[in-house]
Amino acid sequence: MIGVAVGSGMAAAAAEAGGADLVMVLNAGFFRSQGVSSMAALLPLANANELTWEIAQRHVLPRVTRTPVVVGLCAHDPVLDLDAVLARFRGFGVAGVTNFPTVGFLDGQYREAMDQSGYSLAREVEMLAAAKRRDFFTVGFCFNPREAIAMAEAGVDVLNLASGFADYHPAESPGHQDDLDRAVAAINAVSGALRAAGRDAYLVVVGGPVILPQDAEQVFQRTGALGYLGGSSVERFPAAETIVQTVREFKLATVRDQRDRFGAITARSERMHELFETIRRVAQSNAAVLILGESGTGKELVAREIHRLSPRGAQALVCWNCGATSENLAMSELFGHEKGAFTGATSTYLGKFETADGATLFMDEVVDLPLSVQASLLRVLQEREIVRVGSQRTIPVDVRLVAASNKDVAGLIQSGRFRLDLYYRLSTVVLAIPPLRDRTEDIPLLVREFVHEFADRYACRPPTIPDAVMDRLMAHQWPGNIRQLRGVIERGFVLGGGGRFRAEWFEDVLAMDARIAAPAASHDARRDARGEGMAAKRARLPEVLARLGGSKAAAARELGVTRRTVYQWLQSRESSG
Numbered sequence: 001m002i003g004v005a006v007g008s009g010m011a012a013a014a015a016e017a018g019g020a021d022l023v024m025v026l027n028a029g030f031f032r033s034q035g036v037s038s039m040a041a042l043l044p045l046a047n048a049n050e051l052t053w054e055i056a057q058r059h060v061l062p063r064v065t066r067t068p069v070v071v072g073l074c075a076h077d078p079v080l081d082l083d084a085v086l087a088r089f090r091g092f093g094v095a096g097v098t099n100f101p102t103v104g105f106l107d108g109q110y111r112e113a114m115d116q117s118g119y120s121l122a123r124e125v126e127m128l129a130a131a132k133r134r135d136f137f138t139v140g141f142c143f144n145p146r147e148a149i150a151m152a153e154a155g156v157d158v159l160n161l162a163s164g165f166a167d168y169h170p171a172e173s174p175g176h177q178d179d180l181d182r183a184v185a186a187i188n189a190v191s192g193a194l195r196a197a198g199r200d201a202y203l204v205v206v207g208g209p210v211i212l213p214q215d216a217e218q219v220f221q222r223t224g225a226l227g228y229l230g231g232s233s234v235e236r237f238p239a240a241e242t243i244v245q246t247v248r249e250f251k252l253a254t255v256r257d258q259r260d261r262f263g264a265i266t267a268r269s270e271r272m273h274e275l276f277e278t279i280r281r282v283a284q285s286n287a288a289v290l291i292l293g294e295s296g297t298g299k300e301l302v303a304r305e306i307h308r309l310s311p312r313g314a315q316a317l318v319c320w321n322c323g324a325t326s327e328n329l330a331m332s333e334l335f336g337h338e339k340g341a342f343t344g345a346t347s348t349y350l351g352k353f354e355t356a357d358g359a360t361l362f363m364d365e366v367v368d369l370p371l372s373v374q375a376s377l378l379r380v381l382q383e384r385e386i387v388r389v390g391s392q393r394t395i396p397v398d399v400r401l402v403a404a405s406n407k408d409v410a411g412l413i414q415s416g417r418f419r420l421d422l423y424y425r426l427s428t429v430v431l432a433i434p435p436l437r438d439r440t441e442d443i444p445l446l447v448r449e450f451v452h453e454f455a456d457r458y459a460c461r462p463p464t465i466p467d468a469v470m471d472r473l474m475a476h477q478w479p480g481n482i483r484q485l486r487g488v489i490e491r492g493f494v495l496g497g498g499g500r501f502r503a504e505w506f507e508d509v510l511a512m513d514a515r516i517a518a519p520a521a522s523h524d525a526r527r528d529a530r531g532e533g534m535a536a537k538r539a540r541l542p543e544v545l546a547r548l549g550g551s552k553a554a555a556a557r558e559l560g561v562t563r564r565t566v567y568q569w570l571q572s573r574e575s576s577g
Contacts, residue, residue: 005231005235008059011235013357020067021067021068023067027052027100030055033235053071053420066139068137070094070096072098074076082130082131097128103120103121125147125154126154128151137157140154141206145190148161159203159204160205161228163183163186164207164208180210184218184222187225188222201257206230206231211230211281214497235562263301265301268445271438272434272439275433278431279309279431284338288401290403291403294479296436296482297436299364305364307359307400312359317358319362321364322369327372328342331376334373334376336353336386337390338389342389354386357399359399359400362404364403364404367405367412378419384399432557436482437477438563443474446485447465463493463501464500466500469501469506473506492505537560544558
């Protein structure tokens with residue numbers, strides 16, 4: 001059983017949407033919503049029963065349609081007419097009653113004075129027993145074995161074992177596990193006492209150090225508790241953090257010089273900001289664009305931004321991956337086919353070019369197209385018309401083409417696997433996306449982005465990323481680039497359940513990358529599509545730099561290596577010279 005103690009209609013509706021088994025309306029929830037501690041519920045700030053009923057009647061009951069509502073009653077109100085109150089509850093559809101505010105939260109001299117004056121927990125037990133006799137569902141706050149047994153003997157439906165008011169501390173804070181251990185011991189003591197007294201009670205827990213889902217999970221594993229009732233932990237703590245983060249995000253969105261987000265792309269590095277500016281200029285034209293970059297760098301996102309910012313942006317972007325496609329399938333997918341054109345062609349099919357007429361077609365891994373299809377694609381780009389498979393009729397098309405590849409295009413051209421004339425047609429503008437290892441300053445920004453994405457998906461607050469973990473992530477080479485980083489962050493949510501990230505969760509993934517990269521680092525073992533090893537590329541570096549006017553970035557692209565590798569080779573030559 002998962003219950004939520006609320007102080008507002010919004011919180012109640014959200015709890016129902018989240019699947020709560022019951023909603024408890026307590027005056028403590030009202031004070032939490034005002035930004036003060038739940039402890040204020042025990043102070044003489046307002047008549048507890050009148051305040052709680054106003055919240056229930058005006059705000060909660062109108063907004064909760066499926067979930068039982070339990071209302072807190074102070075049994076010690078000297079003017080409480082229980083029969084009249086319960087009749088009113090029944091008329092409004094209230095399902096149950098709980099003893100709140102309760103003297104159980106008081107201790108020491110204050111509690112002794114209350115007991116001596118007749119305001120003991122026994123009066124609350126009597127109130128719950130009376131409500132039970134009138135067929136109301138009852139939830140009893142209790143604090144020790146003696147009180148739990150008394151409530152069980154009175155027939156209270158659910159015993160709510162309280163460990164004090166929840167006081168939020170990060171799960172990794174010193175002493176949190178010690179507090180949980182003490183709470184577990186107290187729960188087991190109550191369970192044991194109930195069994196010894198022959199009472200088969202339904203026991204749930206509330207408050208104290210049980211503030212996170214993983215805390216509740218630990219309690220369920222180590223005790224006989226059958227549920228959890230949360231107030232601050234599900235209403236105040238996450239709401240406060242969410243509001244803080246949301247306001248910060250809106251604040252960032254209003255800063256005029258905030259440049260780290262470009263549509264769906266997030267980056268802080270200078271190279272990516274230069275790419276953003278190029279995309280803005282390119283988008284306004286109708287020129288073909290070739291996007292080059294390693295797998296996982298975000299080539300499709302770049303294509304989407306080109307389309308979104310273009311005059312064609314009102315139409316849908318059409319995407320197609322050319323990888324591992326046979327000649328017949330590629331011709332049909334790109335140009336369509338007529339009914340009866342081949343076995344299985346039971347109807348006319350519009351290919352990607354017709355579908356993208358008036359819009360943009362993104363062809364990923366275009367270099368993987370069979371040579372015969374490359375020839376047909378070249379003709380379409382030149383003539384701006386297609387012929388469906390099985391037809392002789394030409395159909396004019398107005399399509400802006402954006403293509404992409406993660407392969408060594410120059411090597412494929414030299415080996416005869418990609419047509420040079422098609423390359424010239426596709427490469428009016430070439431956009432090179434740098435790998436993540438060459439823009440490590442983007443990693444913290446991307447990590448934050450993914451943390452919030454997965455916190456929303458896994459319904460938990462964004463976890464803490466310790467500096468040591470962030471340093472480890474920034475030092476890694478990331479052969480799978482942003483896609484791999486995103487997967488690693490999700491792994492942290494799967495393993496940690498929203499808790500503080502730990503480096504050991506990622507070490508096996510990072511170590512596997514190192515093992516894969518080790519053989520490839522050998523100069524003679526690593527070969528590209530030209531059959532050229534790293535030693536040969538290094539030997540050609542001076543000639544390439546001289547021809548390209550000393551541009552290290554251009555030399556790195558031509559040689560098929562990273563810019564960092566070029567700098568390392570140059571530093572090695574200087575030190576050896």
